[in-house]
Amino acid sequence: MADDQLPDDNPVTIDVPHGHIADVITHLEMCNRPDITIPESALKIVKWPKPEPEEYLKLFRAVGERWLWLSRLLMNREELISVLHADRNEVFQICSENNPVGLLELDFKQTGQCEIGFFGLIPDYNGKGYGKWLMAEALNRAWRPEIKRVWLHTCTLDSPFALSFYRKAGFKAFKREMSMGPDPRSRGLLPKTAGPHIPQIS
Secondary structure, three states, X not given: XXXXXXXXXXXXXXXXXXXXXXXXXXXXEEOOOOOOOOOOOOEEEEEOXXXXXXXXXHHHHHHHHXXXXXXXXXXXXXXXHHHHOOOOXXXXXXXXXXXXXXXXXXXXXXXXXXXXXXXXXXXXXXXXXXXXXHHHHHHHHHOOOOOOEEEXXXXXXXXXXXXXXXXXXXXXXXXXXXXXEEOOXXXXXXXXXXXXXXXXXX
């Protein structure tokens, strides 16, 4: 629906077909490097050059299944390799001792910009303060001399604390959009237990 078709005062309600999900995506940006202090952490961040797709997807699922992360599951192996092995895409494992417990990706393909593409920890490590440490590490790596803007996005399928967390980190919202598509659980791309906060309607 075009902007000029939207009513000025009345909300618009659109039915979401059974077997589909809809979400609101908020894009946020940071246009000046903040003061970055990296707190002490029991975790460590390890660069993961040219990850094998199978190992990458195992960690991607472990981190993102709770929030219905889908985009990388839709790629075939060759497409995924082309993204993961691109020169200006940097992938990191977050490790507890030698065990991967989180994922960070920084995308520098746009000149002067860095997108924090994926940012998260497995469920056992959420809510324990590690997010602040990981964001400090991410920003420290994203803000290079040539970078003028760091940005990311979150959506209503994500943790209910994600948007406020990013805003507290210094990001400001600049765009909002809606998305609708087949529920990945109904297509077998994710198990029925994924995204328990989003009920399936089939």
